[in-house]
Amino acid sequence: MLKTFVVHVENKPGVLTRVASLFRRRAFNIDSLTVGRTEKPEVSRMTITVDADRDQARRIEASLYKLVNVLLVEDITEEPAITRDLAMIKVAAQHDQRSHVLQLANVFRARVVDVAPDSVILEITGGEDKIDGLLEVLRPFGVLEMVRTGIVAMRRGAKSSTVPATEEFHEVAAETAEDDGQSV
Amino acid sequence: MGLGGGIRTHSDGEDVADMIKTGSQIIWECLEREGVKHVFGYPGGAILPAYDALKQSQIHHVLVRHEQGATHMADGYARASGRTGVAVATSGPGATNMVTGIATAMMDSSPIVCITGQVGSKLIGSDAFQETDITGVTLPITKHNYLVTHASQLARTLREAFYVASSGRPGPVLVDITKDAQQSSCEFDWESAKPQLPGYRPDLSPTQDDYAKALKLIQAAKRPVILAGHGIMVSGAMNEVRELADRTGIPVTLTLLGIGAFPASHPLNLGMMGMHGEAWVNTTIQEADLLIALGMRFDDRVTGNLKTYAPKAKKIQVEIDPSEINKNVKLDVALIGDLREVLREMLPRLQPVDCSEWRAYIDGLKGETAVRDIQNLPDSGHLYAAHVINDLWQETRGGDVVVVTDVGQHQMWEAQYFKHEAARSLITSGGLGTMGFALPAAIGVKVARPEAEVWVVVGDGGFQMTMAELATMVQENLKINIAIINNGYLGMVRQWQEFFYDRNYESTPLLSPNFAKLAEAFGIRSSVVKERRQVVPAVQAARRHDGPVLIDFQVEQEDSVYPMVAAGAGLHEMIRRPNPLVETAEDE
Ligand SMILES: Cc1cc2nc3c(=O)[nH]c(=O)nc-3n(C[C@H](O)[C@H](O)[C@H](O)COP(=O)(O)OP(=O)(O)OC[C@H]3O[C@@H](n4cnc5c(N)ncnc54)[C@H](O)[C@@H]3O)c2cc1C
């Protein structure tokens, strides 16, 4: 089944490659991967959905943690969470069909962001099902182009996924480093 | 390992604030501060600034003949000593030549730091002369890697590199340093360049609940067996494992890389498991009701077919790397943490386990096997590799001896017939199975442990892959003894062709140079041995000579390693050595 991971990583060059390469190397298939900034400038956040069973999900989590730049991994599949995907869909809409298309957009709470003589662009945000639903009803009109951002997710309620202040981490790491300087 | 309690104070009063140094100087100074005394390397344009600063350093540079050799030397150095090995190369071809050695170290969790030069930072991405994206190339075969483009990043990066390489589950770390980062200057302040690794936590430990579950399973077992692996050496838990066995009476089996972690002469030591493990060991595992895996990762050469592996056994694994848990074998209890610490926690709570019946059963299995042992063949005038290994072991018994093997049949015979008593006394490439490993790795071993007696056991095939390092050995004045097990074939592959490809010996017969003469050309003493009675005198002569010696042991060409569990077969489905007397008749 599809598992959703929220992964906090150090905001450094090459980290995305490391994460993507890990999934390829361990033969896990990424369904969607998004990455962006967070409330902390030194931390980026990824939302990754991947097709995996429970054991595989645990191994993915452990393997992600092995990457030195990964700060926090959470499997939020079973947790109450908001997941959102954004899509832009360019639909063929001749004069006679335009009002019908706009009606459908309205039903799905999609926004019209561009209107041309023969087409419109709709923007829709929501869970994957909702977007798939809109796409389905638009198909008969002719979908000319579509782009989706992939999923971003956040847990509901007060419990939040965020990494401890980095200073704290640094000290722990530095102390450990000194202790272990000589041992293997 | 672990956070520990002690707060270290740094030598106060040292005025580092206005120490301006070049990146090149900083590299060597950081290495010195990490305790590095030797590096293995090969110069070239992009690393020349660093080489230029080398003469001001105390570090001894071993000039290799191929960068692959440098990485195997660093690896051998690390495996023999537990200290991080260091290899240095230039950009482009120098760096790509390191790839095999890095992958070898990665598979066997060996701590090495590889330093490569890189083209100037402004040229990166322009396909400049000798530019290779080596951090990209080595991404999947390093524990971590870095590209350094400013001198000011060097101290912290190198400190992190050594820390990451040697802590937790060790592994190779590559630091790629642009030429301008080596040439430019900055303030060097070691103390304040502390590692910043917020995401790196190598020090996990099990919960009390996990301990309780494990202890309960152990105390309840009737047919338990310990699977001892390489992690014992990494963790330095040899004494704890011994105490565990002594206290509980549970028999011990070893992986290839675990050999030496538990003394061969210990009455509870059953020997090696797996594809070419002893038959009674594999049967023991298949019949067991509890496996206690200590620092071993259930490699496929250890388990055979997973569907039929140890079907009656509960499984406990003590492992430092959480990603190993339930990877190949489904566990009943996982104790995640450093093995030594985990065992120290468990030992006081353990009672003897009554497995006398179980041990008697295992002893019964052993007796049956002895008949098939080639050592018990009447001397037919043929020289078998097993004879060479056995006699070498007998001759060197009791000494501080390290055997470094290559990959192939000779490697398996070494594992079967050389009885290792001490940790870090067998150095071999297990996970990657890298031919060409032995000679360079042995150079690293000898540099790390100059007082040890070092023997290379190598096939005629693998020796020819890296024999250029003979020159390195001679230039460094290293007393290393080389035993070529010369069977005229890529023997292990020939064996597979014999068993699985209708004896179609395609591309496995091997023409070799006159190894004795070759040795002479390097100024190395040599001899040729064709009969069993010559083995001991040749070994003795080699040991007496105070320089390097090469012995060309010309052995039976078409012998095979038994028992063998074919790839994908169950661990109990072993191909056994045919009854020796029948076999001899067939062979004539
Ligand atoms: C031709 C050939 C034939 C082979 N045949 C056999 C065979 O018959 N039998 C056999 O056993 N092998 C065989 N091998 C080797 C095999 O491929 C593996 O390399 C070997 O089994 C791995 O042994 P290991 O799991 O003990 O060591 P490693 O692969 O080094 O694994 C060590 C494990 O210990 C863990 N560890 C490290 N440090 C610690 C710590 N401080 N605390 C706790 N855990 C730690 C690591 O995370 C890792 O999981 C063969 C290889 C070749 C080339």
Ligand SMILES: Cc1ncc(C[n+]2csc(CCOP(=O)(O)OP(=O)(O)O)c2C)c(N)n1
């Ligand atoms: C670099 C590399 N190439 C190929 C192999 C595949 N391989 C495994 S064993 C072997 C034969 C080794 O022959 P030799 O060195 O003569 O040792 P022997 O088996 O005869 O003792 C080969 C080709 C390998 N392990 N490593």
Ligand SMILES: [Mg+2]
């Ligand atoms: Mg051979």
